[in-house]
Amino acid sequence: MEEFKEIxxxxxxxxxxxxxxYAEVRLEMNNRDTVSFLNGKLHIGSLPIELTADAFxxxxxxxxxxxxxxxxxxxxTNNISKSSIKVAVDNAYKAAKRNAHxxxxxxxxxxxxxxxxxxxxxxxxxxxxxxxxxxxNFLKEFIAIFEDPFPIQFFHIFVLITEERNTYFINNExxxxxxxxxxxxxxxxIIGIISGGKNEQMMKTYASSAGWNDLLSWDxxxxxxxxxxxxxxxxxxxxKPPQEELDIIxxxxxxxxxxxxxxGHPHEADRILGREGAQAGESYLREHELGFKIxxxxxxxxxxxxxxxxxxxxxxxxxxxxxxxxxLIKDGIFNEMLHNRETAAMLNTNSNGAARATSYQRExxxxxxxTYFAPGDFxxxxxxxxxxxxxxxxxxxxxxxxxxxxxxxxxxxxxxxIENGELKGLVSKPxxxxxxxxLFKSIDAQGDxxxxxxxxxxxxxxxxxQGIPVWTGGPxxxxxxxxxxxxx
Amino acid sequence: MNTSEKVETLNEISTRIxxxxxxxxxxxxxxxxxxxxxxxxxxxxxxxxxKNWKDLKIDLFMSEKRRTLEITLNDLRLSSIDDTINNxxxxxxxxxxxxxxxxxxxxxxxxxDKIKKNIFDEKVGKLNDDAVxxxxxxxxxxxxxxxxxxxxxxxxxxxxxxLETSEAIRGEYRKSNLNFRIRAFAEDMYAxxxxxxxxxxxxxxxxPIAAGEEAGRICHQAIGGKKGKPGTYNIIIYPKVTTEIQxxxxxxxxxxYIRKMGLSWLAGKKKGDKIANENITIWDDGTKEYGxxxxxxxxxxxxxxxxxxxxxxxxxxxxxNTSLSKRHEESTGNAGITIPTPTNxxxxxxxxxxxxxxxxSEKPTLLITSTWYTRYQSYAPPGVFSSLPKDxxxxxxxxxxxxxxxxxxxxxxxxxxxMKNLLALGKENxxxxxxxxxxxxxxxxxFMLIEDVKMTTGxx
Numbered sequence: 001m002e003e004f005k006e007i008x009x010x011x012x013x014x015x016x017x018x019x020x021x022y023a024e025v026r027l028e029m030n031n032r033d034t035v036s037f038l039n040g041k042l043h044i045g046s047l048p049i050e051l052t053a054d055a056f057x058x059x060x061x062x063x064x065x066x067x068x069x070x071x072x073x074x075x076x077t078n079n080i081s082k083s084s085i086k087v088a089v090d091n092a093y094k095a096a097k098r099n100a101h102x103x104x105x106x107x108x109x110x111x112x113x114x115x116x117x118x119x120x121x122x123x124x125x126x127x128x129x130x131x132x133x134x135x136x137n138f139l140k141e142f143i144a145i146f147e148d149p150f151p152i153q154f155f156h157i158f159v160l161i162t163e164e165r166n167t168y169f170i171n172n173e174x175x176x177x178x179x180x181x182x183x184x185x186x187x188x189x190i191i192g193i194i195s196g197g198k199n200e201q202m203m204k205t206y207a208s209s210a211g212w213n214d215l216l217s218w219d220x221x222x223x224x225x226x227x228x229x230x231x232x233x234x235x236x237x238x239x240k241p242p243q244e245e246l247d248i249i250x251x252x253x254x255x256x257x258x259x260x261x262x263x264g265h266p267h268e269a270d271r272i273l274g275r276e277g278a279q280a281g282e283s284y285l286r287e288h289e290l291g292f293k294i295x296x297x298x299x300x301x302x303x304x305x306x307x308x309x310x311x312x313x314x315x316x317x318x319x320x321x322x323x324x325x326x327x328l329i330k331d332g333i334f335n336e337m338l339h340n341r342e343t344a345a346m347l348n349t350n351s352n353g354a355a356r357a358t359s360y361q362r363e364x365x366x367x368x369x370x371t372y373f374a375p376g377d378f379x380x381x382x383x384x385x386x387x388x389x390x391x392x393x394x395x396x397x398x399x400x401x402x403x404x405x406x407x408x409x410x411x412x413x414x415x416x417x418i419e420n421g422e423l424k425g426l427v428s429k430p431x432x433x434x435x436x437x438x439l440f441k442s443i444d445a446q447g448d449x450x451x452x453x454x455x456x457x458x459x460x461x462x463x464x465x466q467g468i469p470v471w472t473g474g475p476x477x478x479x480x481x482x483x484x485x486x487x488x
Numbered sequence: 489m490n491t492s493e494k495v496e497t498l499n500e501i502s503t504r505i506x507x508x509x510x511x512x513x514x515x516x517x518x519x520x521x522x523x524x525x526x527x528x529x530x531x532x533x534x535x536x537x538x539k540n541w542k543d544l545k546i547d548l549f550m551s552e553k554r555r556t557l558e559i560t561l562n563d564l565r566l567s568s569i570d571d572t573i574n575n576x577x578x579x580x581x582x583x584x585x586x587x588x589x590x591x592x593x594x595x596x597x598x599x600x601d602k603i604k605k606n607i608f609d610e611k612v613g614k615l616n617d618d619a620v621x622x623x624x625x626x627x628x629x630x631x632x633x634x635x636x637x638x639x640x641x642x643x644x645x646x647x648x649x650x651l652e653t654s655e656a657i658r659g660e661y662r663k664s665n666l667n668f669r670i671r672a673f674a675e676d677m678y679a680x681x682x683x684x685x686x687x688x689x690x691x692x693x694x695x696p697i698a699a700g701e702e703a704g705r706i707c708h709q710a711i712g713g714k715k716g717k718p719g720t721y722n723i724i725i726y727p728k729v730t731t732e733i734q735x736x737x738x739x740x741x742x743x744x745y746i747r748k749m750g751l752s753w754l755a756g757k758k759k760g761d762k763i764a765n766e767n768i769t770i771w772d773d774g775t776k777e778y779g780x781x782x783x784x785x786x787x788x789x790x791x792x793x794x795x796x797x798x799x800x801x802x803x804x805x806x807x808x809n810t811s812l813s814k815r816h817e818e819s820t821g822n823a824g825i826t827i828p829t830p831t832n833x834x835x836x837x838x839x840x841x842x843x844x845x846x847x848x849s850e851k852p853t854l855l856i857t858s859t860w861y862t863r864y865q866s867y868a869p870p871g872v873f874s875s876l877p878k879d880x881x882x883x884x885x886x887x888x889x890x891x892x893x894x895x896x897x898x899x900x901x902x903x904x905x906x907m908k909n910l911l912a913l914g915k916e917n918x919x920x921x922x923x924x925x926x927x928x929x930x931x932x933x934x935f936m937l938i939e940d941v942k943m944t945t946g947x948x
Contacts, residue, residue, distance in 0.1 A: 029563065031563075038749055039749060039750065041584075041586075041587050042583060042584040042586075043586070043826070044556065044557050044558070044579065044583055044586075045556065045557070045558040045825075045826040045827065046558060046824070046826065046827055047827070048740075048743065048745065048746050048749070048751065048827050055558060056557065056558060056559040056560065056579075057559065057560040057561075057562065058559070058560070058561050058562065058563040058568060058572050059560075059562035059563055060562065060563035060564075060565060060568065061543070061562065061563075071535070072536065072537045072538075073537060073538045073539070073540075074537055074538070074539045074540070075539075075540045075541075075542070076539075076540075076541050076542075076543075077541070077542040077543060078543050078544060078545075078562050078563065078564055079489060079494075079497075079542065079543075079544060079564070080565075081489070083489060084489050084542070087489070087542070088540070088542065091540050092540070095538035095540070096538070098538070098617060098620060099535045099537070099538055099620075102534060102535045102620060102624070103534045103535060104533075104534060105532075105534065107536075131582070132578070132579050132582040132583070133582050136582070136584075155749065155750035155751065155868070157749070157751075191750060191751070191866060191867070191868050193868055197868075197869055197870075199866050199868040199869075200865075200866065201864070201865065201866035201867065201868065273532070274531045274532045274637065274639060274673075275529075275531045275532075275536055275639075276531075277531045277532075277637070277639030277671055277673065278529075278530075278531065278639040278640045278641055278669055278670070278671040278682070278923075279641070279923055281860075281878075282673075282677065286677055287677065361541060361543070363537060363539065397865050397866070398863045398864060398865040398872070398873070398874060399863060400861035400862070400863045400874060400875070400876055400898075401861065401876075402861075402876050402878070402896075403860060403861075403876075403878050404677070404678065407876070407896055407898070407945075407946050408946075409874060409898060409944075411865060429865070433898070433944055433945065433946045433947055434946050434947060434948045435946050435948065438946065438948035439948070442948065460924055463527075463529070463641050463923060464527070465924055482947070482948065483947040483948070484947070485944050485946075485947055486718075486900075486942075486944055
């Protein structure tokens with residue numbers, strides 16, 4: 001990367017030869033290796049469904065974003081010759097100027113401190129340095145799980161993604177920031193089927209920015225073995241859930257996805273201001289001001305890119321703004337949005353460092369990093385003890401939410417009946433179909449630090465799509481007086 | 489760098505790669521792409537950003553003793569290419585046999601010029617300021633129908649594709665694409681409408697003004713919508729809804745690789761099995777005029793084809809590449825080398841107008857103009873999913889033309905149910921794509937009337 005920094009400086013310098021409001025240049029390298037086993041057979045290539053495209057990829061290029069008279073444009077290219085970069089800058093400048101004529105409200109960037117610095121995640125062993133043999137051997141350990149006898153048939157996919165992102169960001173305000181994050185993710189996808197066709201599909205993502213050893217330290221073979229056995233029990237033993245009104249405890253995996261979908265997304269300022277209107281949608285919070293009461297007083301949902309080892313880790317965003325923890329819902333109140341410099345300027349505030357891009361080909365847009373329910377002080381025993389009839393939804397399968405982020409559906413996977421304060425047998429696909437407000441106003445207890453857990457995920461947004469690495473997390477949370485949906 | 493210089497650069501890189509890989513692998517494919525793509529994104533009636541991508545890209549496939557490797561190279565620094573290829577040799581040595589790989593197709597093939605002509609319009613590459621005018625005109629049309637705010641996206645661009653394989657196959661073609669999507673909003677932020685127009689040619693079915701009008705009309709009709717009642721309805725879906733809830737059966741479940749993996753709701757099904765109502769006939773058509781996914785040849789050089797997938801409700805063929813085709817069958821021309829990819833999924837139209845579909849529906853009926861966020865409980869049979877209506881949704885008042893806007897209902901079904909309960913189809917196909925949809929392909933589909941679909945809503 002070092003030898004190409006000069007090219008970035010050249011691009012910026014060339015852009016500044018003309019009057020403009022703002023210019024930034026991001027030089028970026030992304031390398032990704034994906035190795036997988038499909039039903040026990042090695043596969044080195046792209047994967048179907050939504051797993052991953054471009055399994056082995058090497059990317060290097062430059063992104064130039066220019067703001068002129070309130071109009072914005074972006075050029076990107078992987079041809080890093082000076083002549084190509086001149087064309088890219090000229091194109092961006094001309095298009096920005098043309099867009100300025102069309103806009104009634106000129107775009108601005110919020111005023112932010114400029115940094116000259118370098119940052120990286122903390123890791124001991126870079127996952128990209130692990131040999132193919134070692135990665136294959138890592139995956140083969142999971143295949144062996146299926147040598148155990150089970151009463152059902154399994155289809156299984158194990159995916160190991162190792163990648164690195166190396167960036168050099170500069171702008172016309174003096175920022176010079178080098179960033180480096182290696183990441184690793186392990187994704188098991190398992191379908192359990194019993195004769196007659198009843199089936200259950202499980203997908204998990206274990207992910208880290210703290211290096212290969214971090215992944216190895218999680219004893220994932222034991223974890224997956226347990227999940228496979230549970231999946232078998234779900235298919236063969238789970239009973240229909242009750243239809244009466246009941247209480248629900250959402251386990252960390254489910255509270256994590258709820259924090260992401262029902263809180264993180266609607267708190268993105270670009271949705272609130274309409275910029276994602278034709279893509280990922282807007283937000284029900286468009287109709288509300290900061291200070292709006294979203295949920296009960298015990299509800300606190302945060303997003304924090306600075307968590308060491310997290311999959312969504314970064315110290316500076318892709319607009320050069322220093323990252324920090326964002327308290328999105330504080331004591332049940334709509335407390336803070338996620339901002340980039342564009343939305344911050346529109347609302348006369350400062351960016352809180354939420355601008356992220358997935359490669360040199362993409363513009364930085366507002367993204368979550370690691371979103372989670374803040375722990376409360378309830379042990380699991382305390383949460384369950386006064387529940388007469390309830391469900392403990394430990395994990396989920398199908399889910400979705402409308403584009404205003406108001407109406408969500410979560411179908412439980414590993415879920416247990418609760419009767420008179422005691423955990424009973426497995427129940428099949430209890431379905432929570434509920435509004436965001438209804439959900440947050442039903443929460444009356446959040447589990448303590450001991451129950452806080454994280455899951456990796458790739459969050460999709462924008463157009464062209466940008467699947468960004470994040471963690472979702474939380475402790476157990478308890479919802480009162482819920483009626484399950486009919487579901488399947 | 490002009491186009492001929494880019495071609496020259498790509499040729500130099502390809503030659504360099506070929507020299508390095510020929511000694512280390514038996515079968516290889518080098519696919520080069522020159523991309524010049526643009527996007528105008530707009531919201532709140534204003535242009536947010538114009539983007540331009542100028543990239544050269546190499547997709548590389550290598551096989552030695554049936555060990556296979558695919559790699560995407562956007563990093564075209566010579567030192568990086570050399571490092572990557574050196575690493576590929578190690579990877580090939582460390583890999584294991586790919587049980588689904590047999591060989592590459594044997595040429596030579598005659599790629600028809602007709603297909604090439606029908607996918608490239610040189611005017612698209614010269615749009616410049618006219619592109620903004622399309623956005624402005626569509627916005628005006630949308631306002632004229634009653635919208636208060638407009639957002640959308642306009643992709644337009646050209647690309648050149650070059651392919652060479654170890655079987656002495658060489659081919660090249662140019663392609664243009666136009667993909668315009670517009671969403672209308674009323675003051676009531678929950679009243680929205682969306683439409684799109686898609687083509688390869690400016691004068692072949694590409695009509696942003698009509699898209700603007702349709703989005704505005706749906707949005708205006710959706711004002712004042714009330715929460716719908718959960719229950720079982722007949723639904724009439726707009727063409728673009730098929731990308732979410734009908735086309736995945738062809739584009740995803742009829743992929744031979746996915747079927748073999750057990751990730752298809754058609755796993756266990758074979759040619760001759762009845763999976764749908766006899767109203768349904770579907771092709772994968774890589775030769776379709778002006779189709780965004782049309783191409784003269786696939787990623788391993790096999791000529792594109794029109795393949796009958798479902799014939800009056802009965803499976804005819806799963807789509808394949810060369811390796812996944814049975815001994816007596818040719819490839820359907822859908823490589824992806826390891827995993828086949830769909831081209832244009834084409835439904836056979838019926839003979840009804842939208843008004844006639846409304847008229848023949850005997851049960852409470854919902855008109856659904858768009859859906860999103862289709863998610864599966866399992867890809868195994870029967871493919872249980874739910875999908876959320878996103879823009880205007882209307883309860884059809886029986887024997888009247890009044891459409892009552894309703895909201896907050898969710899489709900809960902499975903793909904067998906959707907295919908078997910398709911009562912009737914509209915008489916005209918429209919080319920559609922949508923944002924992050926599960927079929928991940930271009931679709932040519934008409935309106936469809938589907939019987940007895942379960943709709944649910946939130947309980948709190």
